[in-house]
Amino acid sequence: MGGMFSFCGGSARKDQISDKDKAVLELKIQRDKLKQYQIKINLVIQRETEIARECAKNNKKQQAILALKKRKYQEKLLEDTDQNLMNIQEMVSTIEQAHIQIKIAEQLKQGNNALKELHKEMSLEEIENIMSDTQDAVDYQNEISEALSGKFTQEEEDELMAELDQMEKQQLKSKFPEVPNNDLKINVNLDHVLPTKLPSSPKSKPIAAEAEEIEVGIEEVEASSKPTKERDRVPEMAI
Amino acid sequence: MSEHSSPSVKSPPITSAFPFPSYYNREPFFTLQPILNTQKKQLQMWQELILSYTRYHKIYELDINEYIKRGSELFNNEKIKRKLSQETIVAIFNEIVDSGYGEWLDKDKSRALVWWRKPDEWASIIYQWVVDSGQTDSILTVWEIQKGDDTKNLEFHEINTNILMKALKSLEKQGKAQIFSGSENNLGVKFFSTH
Structure with a gap:
Protein backbone atom coordinates (compact mmCIF):
# COMPACT_ATOMS: atom_id res chain seq x y z
CA MET A 1 0.00 0.00 0.00
CA GLY A 2 2.72 2.43 1.00
CA GLY A 3 4.40 2.18 -2.39
CA MET A 4 1.28 2.88 -4.32
CA PHE A 5 0.35 6.06 -2.49
CA SER A 6 3.83 7.44 -2.00
CA PHE A 7 2.99 10.20 -4.53
CA CYS A 8 1.03 11.93 -1.78
CA GLY A 9 4.08 13.83 -0.60
CA GLY A 10 5.72 16.68 -2.46
CA SER A 11 2.60 17.79 -4.24
CA ALA A 12 2.06 21.43 -5.14
CA ARG A 13 -0.81 22.12 -2.78
CA LYS A 14 0.50 20.20 0.21
CA ASP A 15 0.73 23.47 2.10
CA GLN A 16 -3.04 23.76 2.03
CA ILE A 17 -3.42 20.95 4.53
CA SER A 18 -3.50 22.50 7.99
CA ASP A 19 -3.31 20.87 11.41
CA LYS A 20 -7.03 21.37 11.68
CA ASP A 21 -7.51 19.36 8.47
CA LYS A 22 -5.37 16.58 9.89
CA ALA A 23 -7.36 16.58 13.13
CA VAL A 24 -10.61 16.34 11.19
CA LEU A 25 -9.21 13.51 9.09
CA GLU A 26 -8.23 11.58 12.22
CA LEU A 27 -11.72 12.01 13.64
CA LYS A 28 -13.29 10.92 10.40
CA ILE A 29 -11.01 7.89 10.16
CA GLN A 30 -12.16 6.99 13.66
CA ARG A 31 -15.76 7.43 12.54
CA ASP A 32 -15.15 5.15 9.53
CA LYS A 33 -13.75 2.52 11.86
CA LEU A 34 -16.77 2.72 14.10
CA LYS A 35 -19.03 2.37 11.07
CA GLN A 36 -17.11 -0.67 9.93
CA TYR A 37 -17.38 -2.03 13.47
CA GLN A 38 -21.13 -1.51 13.31
CA ILE A 39 -21.33 -3.43 10.06
CA LYS A 40 -19.49 -6.29 11.77
CA ILE A 41 -21.76 -6.17 14.83
CA ASN A 42 -24.84 -6.20 12.65
CA LEU A 43 -23.58 -9.34 10.94
CA VAL A 44 -22.99 -10.98 14.34
CA ILE A 45 -26.50 -10.02 15.47
CA GLN A 46 -27.94 -11.52 12.31
CA ARG A 47 -25.99 -14.72 12.84
CA GLU A 48 -26.97 -15.07 16.54
CA THR A 49 -30.61 -14.56 15.59
CA GLU A 50 -30.37 -17.35 13.06
CA ILE A 51 -28.66 -19.64 15.60
CA ALA A 52 -31.35 -18.90 18.20
CA ARG A 53 -34.10 -19.67 15.69
CA GLU A 54 -32.41 -22.90 14.63
CA CYS A 55 -31.92 -24.03 18.23
CA ALA A 56 -35.50 -23.19 19.16
CA LYS A 57 -36.68 -25.31 16.25
CA ASN A 58 -34.56 -28.22 17.42
CA ASN A 59 -35.66 -27.86 21.06
CA LYS A 60 -32.22 -26.74 22.25
CA LYS A 61 -33.61 -24.20 24.65
CA GLN A 62 -30.40 -23.44 26.56
CA GLN A 63 -28.41 -22.76 23.40
CA ALA A 64 -31.18 -20.62 21.99
CA ILE A 65 -31.20 -18.48 25.15
CA LEU A 66 -27.42 -18.20 25.03
CA ALA A 67 -27.55 -17.00 21.43
CA LEU A 68 -30.22 -14.44 22.33
CA LYS A 69 -28.10 -13.25 25.26
CA LYS A 70 -25.14 -12.83 22.91
CA ARG A 71 -27.34 -10.90 20.55
CA LYS A 72 -28.51 -8.65 23.37
CA TYR A 73 -24.91 -7.90 24.27
CA GLN A 74 -24.05 -7.03 20.67
CA GLU A 75 -27.07 -4.77 20.46
CA LYS A 76 -25.84 -2.92 23.52
CA LEU A 77 -22.43 -2.53 21.86
CA LEU A 78 -24.18 -1.14 18.82
CA GLU A 79 -25.92 1.45 20.96
CA ASP A 80 -22.60 2.46 22.54
CA THR A 81 -21.00 2.88 19.12
CA ASP A 82 -23.93 4.99 18.04
CA GLN A 83 -23.22 7.28 20.98
CA ASN A 84 -19.53 7.38 20.08
CA LEU A 85 -20.34 8.13 16.47
CA MET A 86 -22.49 11.01 17.55
CA ASN A 87 -19.72 12.39 19.76
CA ILE A 88 -17.26 12.25 16.89
CA GLN A 89 -19.70 13.87 14.49
CA GLU A 90 -20.30 16.62 17.03
CA MET A 91 -16.58 17.19 17.42
CA VAL A 92 -16.09 17.38 13.64
CA SER A 93 -18.94 19.84 13.35
CA THR A 94 -17.58 21.95 16.20
CA ILE A 95 -14.13 22.11 14.60
CA GLU A 96 -15.58 23.01 11.22
CA GLN A 97 -17.78 25.65 12.78
CA ALA A 98 -14.93 27.15 14.78
CA HIS A 99 -12.86 27.23 11.61
CA ILE A 100 -15.60 29.05 9.75
CA GLN A 101 -15.95 31.52 12.62
CA ILE A 102 -12.23 32.23 12.60
CA LYS A 103 -12.41 32.88 8.87
CA ILE A 104 -15.37 35.19 9.35
CA ALA A 105 -13.57 37.07 12.12
CA GLU A 106 -10.50 37.44 9.89
CA GLN A 107 -12.58 38.76 7.06
CA LEU A 108 -14.44 41.17 9.31
CA LYS A 109 -11.08 42.43 10.55
CA GLN A 110 -9.90 42.90 6.98
CA GLY A 111 -13.10 44.69 6.10
CA ASN A 112 -12.67 46.95 9.12
CA ASN A 113 -9.11 47.80 8.13
CA ALA A 114 -10.19 48.56 4.60
CA LEU A 115 -12.89 50.84 5.94
CA LYS A 116 -10.36 52.65 8.14
CA GLU A 117 -8.03 53.12 5.18
CA LEU A 118 -10.87 54.56 3.17
CA HIS A 119 -11.81 56.94 5.98
CA LYS A 120 -8.23 58.12 6.22
CA GLU A 121 -8.33 59.18 2.60
CA MET A 122 -11.27 61.46 3.21
CA SER A 123 -11.52 63.85 6.20
CA LEU A 124 -14.77 65.30 7.46
CA GLU A 125 -13.56 68.83 6.65
CA GLU A 126 -12.97 67.82 3.06
CA ILE A 127 -16.46 66.41 2.82
CA GLU A 128 -17.89 69.65 4.17
CA ASN A 129 -15.93 71.64 1.58
CA ILE A 130 -17.10 69.34 -1.14
CA MET A 131 -20.68 69.58 0.03
CA SER A 132 -20.64 73.39 0.10
CA ASP A 133 -18.94 73.46 -3.30
CA THR A 134 -21.62 71.18 -4.55
CA GLN A 135 -24.33 73.50 -3.19
CA ASP A 136 -22.70 76.45 -4.97
CA ALA A 137 -22.63 74.51 -8.19
CA VAL A 138 -26.29 73.57 -7.78
CA ASP A 139 -27.25 77.21 -7.18
CA TYR A 140 -25.28 78.34 -10.22
CA GLN A 141 -26.94 75.68 -12.31
CA ASN A 142 -30.36 76.85 -11.12
CA GLU A 143 -29.51 80.40 -12.11
CA ILE A 144 -28.50 79.27 -15.55
CA SER A 145 -31.72 77.32 -15.88
CA GLU A 146 -33.76 80.35 -14.88
CA ALA A 147 -31.95 82.58 -17.32
CA LEU A 148 -32.54 80.15 -20.07
CA SER A 149 -36.16 79.39 -19.30
CA GLY A 150 -38.71 81.02 -21.67
CA LYS A 151 -36.25 81.31 -24.52
CA PHE A 152 -36.67 79.16 -27.47
CA THR A 153 -34.51 78.24 -30.36
CA GLN A 154 -35.23 79.58 -33.83
CA GLU A 155 -36.53 76.20 -34.80
CA GLU A 156 -38.99 76.06 -31.92
CA GLU A 157 -40.19 79.54 -32.74
CA ASP A 158 -40.71 78.66 -36.42
CA GLU A 159 -42.75 75.71 -35.30
CA LEU A 160 -44.91 77.85 -33.10
CA MET A 161 -45.52 80.30 -35.92
CA ALA A 162 -46.47 77.52 -38.26
CA GLU A 163 -48.94 76.23 -35.72
CA LEU A 164 -50.49 79.65 -35.33
CA ASP A 165 -50.90 79.99 -39.13
CA GLN A 166 -52.62 76.66 -39.20
CA MET A 167 -55.02 77.71 -36.46
CA GLU A 168 -55.94 80.93 -38.28
CA LYS A 169 -56.63 79.13 -41.52
CA GLN A 170 -58.92 76.73 -39.75
CA GLN A 171 -60.83 79.55 -38.11
CA LEU A 172 -61.41 81.31 -41.47
CA LYS A 173 -62.74 78.13 -42.94
CA SER A 174 -65.28 77.69 -40.18
CA LYS A 175 -66.58 81.31 -40.58
CA PHE A 176 -67.62 81.07 -44.26
CA PRO A 177 -69.73 78.39 -45.74
CA GLU A 178 -68.22 76.36 -48.42
CA VAL A 179 -68.52 77.68 -51.95
CA PRO A 180 -70.30 75.10 -54.02
CA ASN A 181 -68.21 73.86 -56.74
CA ASN A 182 -70.86 72.77 -59.27
CA ASP A 183 -72.36 75.05 -62.02
CA LEU A 184 -75.70 76.51 -61.14
CA LYS A 185 -78.35 76.15 -63.90
CA ILE A 186 -81.25 78.23 -62.78
CA ASN A 187 -83.37 80.21 -65.34
CA VAL A 188 -85.18 82.92 -63.66
CA ASN A 189 -87.53 85.03 -65.76
CA LEU A 190 -86.72 88.44 -64.61
CA ASP A 191 -89.63 89.94 -66.56
CA HIS A 192 -92.01 89.05 -63.81
CA VAL A 193 -89.94 90.77 -61.22
CA LEU A 194 -88.88 93.96 -63.00
CA PRO A 195 -91.55 95.81 -65.15
CA THR A 196 -90.19 97.22 -68.39
CA LYS A 197 -91.61 100.69 -67.74
CA LEU A 198 -91.51 102.45 -64.50
CA PRO A 199 -94.97 103.47 -63.45
CA SER A 200 -95.46 107.23 -63.82
CA SER A 201 -96.75 108.93 -60.77
CA PRO A 202 -98.99 111.87 -61.30
CA LYS A 203 -97.44 113.80 -58.45
CA SER A 204 -93.98 113.59 -59.65
CA LYS A 205 -92.38 116.40 -61.62
CA PRO A 206 -90.44 115.90 -64.79
CA ILE A 207 -86.82 115.04 -64.13
CA ALA A 208 -85.52 118.24 -65.70
CA ALA A 209 -87.63 120.38 -63.40
CA GLU A 210 -86.49 118.40 -60.46
CA ALA A 211 -82.86 118.98 -61.46
CA GLU A 212 -83.48 122.70 -61.69
CA GLU A 213 -84.93 122.73 -58.22
CA ILE A 214 -81.89 120.96 -56.84
CA GLU A 215 -79.54 123.43 -58.53
CA VAL A 216 -81.44 126.37 -57.13
CA GLY A 217 -81.33 124.76 -53.70
CA ILE A 218 -77.56 124.45 -53.93
CA GLU A 219 -77.13 128.03 -55.00
CA GLU A 220 -79.27 129.15 -52.12
CA VAL A 221 -77.17 127.21 -49.68
CA GLU A 222 -73.98 128.58 -51.21
CA ALA A 223 -75.33 132.07 -51.12
CA SER A 224 -76.30 131.86 -47.50
CA SER A 225 -72.84 130.62 -46.53
CA LYS A 226 -70.74 132.90 -48.76
CA PRO A 227 -72.00 136.30 -47.74
CA THR A 228 -70.56 135.98 -44.21
CA LYS A 229 -67.12 135.93 -45.65
CA GLU A 230 -67.85 138.52 -48.31
CA ARG A 231 -69.59 140.81 -45.86
CA ASP A 232 -66.48 140.75 -43.62
CA ARG A 233 -64.25 141.64 -46.51
CA VAL A 234 -66.29 144.24 -48.21
CA PRO A 235 -65.48 147.09 -45.86
CA GLU A 236 -61.81 146.62 -46.28
CA MET A 237 -62.02 146.58 -50.03
CA ALA A 238 -64.20 149.61 -49.93
CA ILE A 239 -61.58 151.72 -48.17
CA MET B 1 -2.79 -3.62 -0.95
CA SER B 2 -4.85 -4.24 2.13
CA GLU B 3 -8.38 -3.14 2.92
CA HIS B 4 -8.39 -0.39 0.33
CA SER B 5 -8.14 -2.25 -2.96
CA SER B 6 -9.98 -5.48 -2.33
CA PRO B 7 -13.57 -4.62 -1.39
CA SER B 8 -14.80 -3.84 -4.88
CA VAL B 9 -13.65 -7.03 -6.60
CA LYS B 10 -16.83 -8.96 -7.23
CA SER B 11 -17.11 -12.61 -7.90
CA PRO B 12 -18.04 -13.21 -11.56
CA PRO B 13 -21.75 -13.38 -12.31
CA ILE B 14 -22.70 -16.81 -13.67
CA THR B 15 -26.02 -15.75 -15.18
CA SER B 16 -27.84 -12.44 -15.11
CA ALA B 17 -30.55 -10.43 -16.77
CA PHE B 18 -28.01 -8.58 -18.88
CA PRO B 19 -29.44 -8.08 -22.39
CA PHE B 20 -26.79 -9.63 -24.61
CA PRO B 21 -26.58 -8.38 -28.21
CA TRP B 115 -12.77 1.43 -17.31
CA TRP B 116 -16.30 1.68 -18.60
CA ARG B 117 -15.75 5.17 -17.30
CA LYS B 118 -12.27 6.59 -17.59
CA PRO B 119 -10.62 7.93 -14.41
CA ASP B 120 -10.98 11.50 -15.69
CA GLU B 121 -14.72 10.99 -16.11
CA TRP B 122 -14.96 9.66 -12.56
CA ALA B 123 -12.91 12.66 -11.41
CA SER B 124 -15.42 15.15 -12.78
CA ILE B 125 -18.41 13.17 -11.48
CA ILE B 126 -16.94 13.06 -7.97
CA TYR B 127 -15.88 16.70 -8.03
CA GLN B 128 -19.34 17.73 -9.21
CA TRP B 129 -20.87 15.85 -6.27
CA VAL B 130 -18.47 17.57 -3.84
CA VAL B 131 -19.40 20.99 -5.21
CA ASP B 132 -23.14 20.26 -5.33
CA SER B 133 -23.15 18.99 -1.74
CA GLY B 134 -21.19 21.98 -0.47
CA GLN B 135 -18.20 19.94 0.61
CA THR B 136 -15.42 21.99 -0.92
CA ASP B 137 -12.82 22.91 1.70
CA SER B 138 -13.88 20.04 3.90
CA ILE B 139 -12.11 16.78 4.55
CA LEU B 140 -13.43 13.47 3.30
CA THR B 141 -11.95 10.06 3.89
CA VAL B 142 -11.43 7.84 0.87
CA TRP B 143 -13.52 5.23 2.64
CA GLU B 144 -16.52 7.50 3.00
CA ILE B 145 -16.47 8.35 -0.72
CA GLN B 146 -16.67 4.63 -1.47
CA LYS B 147 -18.84 3.40 1.37
CA GLY B 148 -20.35 6.36 3.15
CA ASP B 149 -24.07 6.78 3.68
CA ASP B 150 -23.94 10.01 1.68
CA THR B 151 -22.84 8.30 -1.52
CA LYS B 152 -25.19 5.32 -1.27
CA ASN B 153 -27.34 6.37 -4.25
CA LEU B 154 -24.50 7.69 -6.36
CA GLU B 155 -22.86 6.02 -9.30
CA PHE B 156 -19.46 5.89 -7.65
CA HIS B 157 -20.64 4.20 -4.46
CA GLU B 158 -18.48 1.09 -3.95
CA ILE B 159 -16.08 2.32 -6.63
CA ASN B 160 -12.88 0.36 -7.04
CA THR B 161 -10.09 1.91 -4.95
CA ASN B 162 -7.57 1.73 -7.74
CA ILE B 163 -9.76 3.72 -10.11
CA LEU B 164 -10.88 6.11 -7.36
CA MET B 165 -7.25 6.91 -6.52
CA LYS B 166 -6.54 7.56 -10.21
CA ALA B 167 -9.54 9.91 -10.34
CA LEU B 168 -8.45 11.73 -7.17
CA LYS B 169 -4.91 12.03 -8.52
CA SER B 170 -6.35 13.61 -11.66
CA LEU B 171 -8.24 16.13 -9.49
CA GLU B 172 -5.01 16.78 -7.60
CA LYS B 173 -3.27 17.59 -10.89
CA GLN B 174 -6.05 20.03 -11.74
CA GLY B 175 -5.59 21.71 -8.37
CA LYS B 176 -9.05 20.69 -7.23
CA ALA B 177 -8.07 18.28 -4.48
CA GLN B 178 -5.27 17.28 -2.15
CA ILE B 179 -4.74 13.71 -0.99
CA PHE B 180 -3.07 13.29 2.38
CA SER B 181 -2.63 10.44 4.79
CA GLY B 182 -3.60 10.11 8.40
CA SER B 183 -2.85 7.44 10.92
CA GLU B 184 -2.30 3.84 9.78
CA ASN B 185 -2.06 4.93 6.15
CA ASN B 186 -5.72 5.85 6.00
CA LEU B 187 -6.21 8.42 3.30
CA GLY B 188 -8.16 11.62 3.26
CA VAL B 189 -8.92 14.18 0.57
CA LYS B 190 -9.44 17.86 0.83
CA PHE B 191 -11.37 19.35 -2.06
CA PHE B 192 -10.87 22.93 -3.14
CA SER B 193 -13.21 25.30 -4.83
CA THR B 194 -11.73 26.36 -8.16
CA HIS B 195 -10.85 29.99 -8.48
Missing part, protein backbone atom coordinates in the same frame (compact mmCIF):
# COMPACT_ATOMS: atom_id res chain seq x y z
CA SER B 22 -27.69 -10.73 -30.99
CA TYR B 23 -24.12 -11.37 -32.16
CA TYR B 24 -23.46 -13.06 -28.80
CA ASN B 25 -25.51 -16.00 -30.13
CA ARG B 26 -23.42 -16.52 -33.26
CA GLU B 27 -20.83 -19.28 -33.14
CA PRO B 28 -18.02 -17.56 -35.13
CA PHE B 29 -18.07 -14.74 -32.59
CA PHE B 30 -16.39 -17.10 -30.09
CA THR B 31 -13.49 -18.06 -32.40
CA LEU B 32 -10.76 -15.56 -33.17
CA GLN B 33 -11.09 -14.84 -36.90
CA PRO B 34 -7.98 -15.46 -39.07
CA ILE B 35 -8.56 -12.59 -41.53
CA LEU B 36 -7.02 -9.51 -39.96
CA ASN B 37 -9.76 -7.01 -40.85
CA THR B 38 -12.49 -9.33 -39.64
CA GLN B 39 -10.52 -10.05 -36.49
CA LYS B 40 -10.10 -6.36 -35.74
CA LYS B 41 -13.84 -5.84 -36.08
CA GLN B 42 -14.49 -8.88 -33.89
CA LEU B 43 -12.18 -7.61 -31.13
CA GLN B 44 -13.95 -4.26 -31.18
CA MET B 45 -17.33 -5.95 -30.81
CA TRP B 46 -16.03 -7.95 -27.85
CA GLN B 47 -14.66 -4.79 -26.29
CA GLU B 48 -18.06 -3.13 -26.59
CA LEU B 49 -19.78 -6.15 -25.09
CA ILE B 50 -17.36 -6.39 -22.16
CA LEU B 51 -17.60 -2.67 -21.38
CA SER B 52 -21.39 -2.65 -21.37
CA TYR B 53 -21.49 -5.90 -19.37
CA THR B 54 -19.12 -4.58 -16.70
CA ARG B 55 -20.98 -1.27 -16.62
CA TYR B 56 -24.27 -3.12 -16.13
CA HIS B 57 -22.88 -5.11 -13.18
CA LYS B 58 -20.60 -2.30 -11.94
CA ILE B 59 -17.56 -4.54 -12.32
CA TYR B 60 -14.36 -2.53 -12.06
CA GLU B 61 -11.83 -5.30 -11.80
CA LEU B 62 -11.93 -8.88 -13.01
CA ASP B 63 -9.81 -11.97 -12.87
CA ILE B 64 -9.94 -13.75 -16.25
CA ASN B 65 -8.97 -17.13 -14.79
CA GLU B 66 -11.72 -16.84 -12.20
CA TYR B 67 -14.29 -16.08 -14.93
CA ILE B 68 -13.16 -19.13 -16.94
CA LYS B 69 -13.15 -21.37 -13.88
CA ARG B 70 -16.66 -20.35 -12.82
CA GLY B 71 -17.97 -20.54 -16.40
CA SER B 72 -19.33 -16.99 -16.31
CA GLU B 73 -21.86 -16.20 -19.04
CA LEU B 74 -19.66 -13.37 -20.29
CA PHE B 75 -17.18 -15.72 -22.00
CA ASN B 76 -19.31 -18.84 -22.08
CA ASN B 77 -22.55 -19.08 -24.07
CA GLU B 78 -24.36 -22.16 -22.74
CA LYS B 79 -27.11 -21.87 -25.34
CA ILE B 80 -24.88 -22.35 -28.38
CA LYS B 81 -22.23 -24.32 -26.45
CA ARG B 82 -19.42 -21.93 -27.30
CA LYS B 83 -16.83 -20.31 -25.07
CA LEU B 84 -13.78 -18.14 -25.46
CA SER B 85 -10.33 -19.61 -24.98
CA GLN B 86 -8.04 -18.01 -22.44
CA GLU B 87 -5.75 -16.72 -25.24
CA THR B 88 -8.64 -15.07 -27.05
CA ILE B 89 -9.76 -13.36 -23.82
CA VAL B 90 -6.22 -12.06 -23.30
CA ALA B 91 -6.17 -10.80 -26.91
CA ILE B 92 -9.45 -8.98 -26.33
CA PHE B 93 -8.20 -7.40 -23.11
CA ASN B 94 -4.96 -6.38 -24.82
CA GLU B 95 -7.18 -4.52 -27.29
CA ILE B 96 -9.15 -2.93 -24.43
CA VAL B 97 -5.96 -1.79 -22.69
CA ASP B 98 -4.53 -0.46 -25.98
CA SER B 99 -7.68 1.60 -26.58
CA GLY B 100 -7.33 3.14 -23.14
CA TYR B 101 -10.30 1.43 -21.50
CA GLY B 102 -8.44 -0.65 -18.98
CA GLU B 103 -5.22 -1.69 -17.39
CA TRP B 104 -3.49 -4.99 -16.62
CA LEU B 105 -2.93 -5.49 -12.92
CA ASP B 106 -0.40 -8.33 -13.16
CA LYS B 107 2.34 -9.57 -15.47
CA ASP B 108 0.56 -12.88 -16.05
CA LYS B 109 -2.32 -11.00 -17.65
CA SER B 110 -5.01 -12.50 -15.49
CA ARG B 111 -6.30 -9.57 -13.48
CA ALA B 112 -7.40 -6.41 -15.25
CA LEU B 113 -9.17 -3.13 -14.56
CA VAL B 114 -11.99 -2.23 -16.91
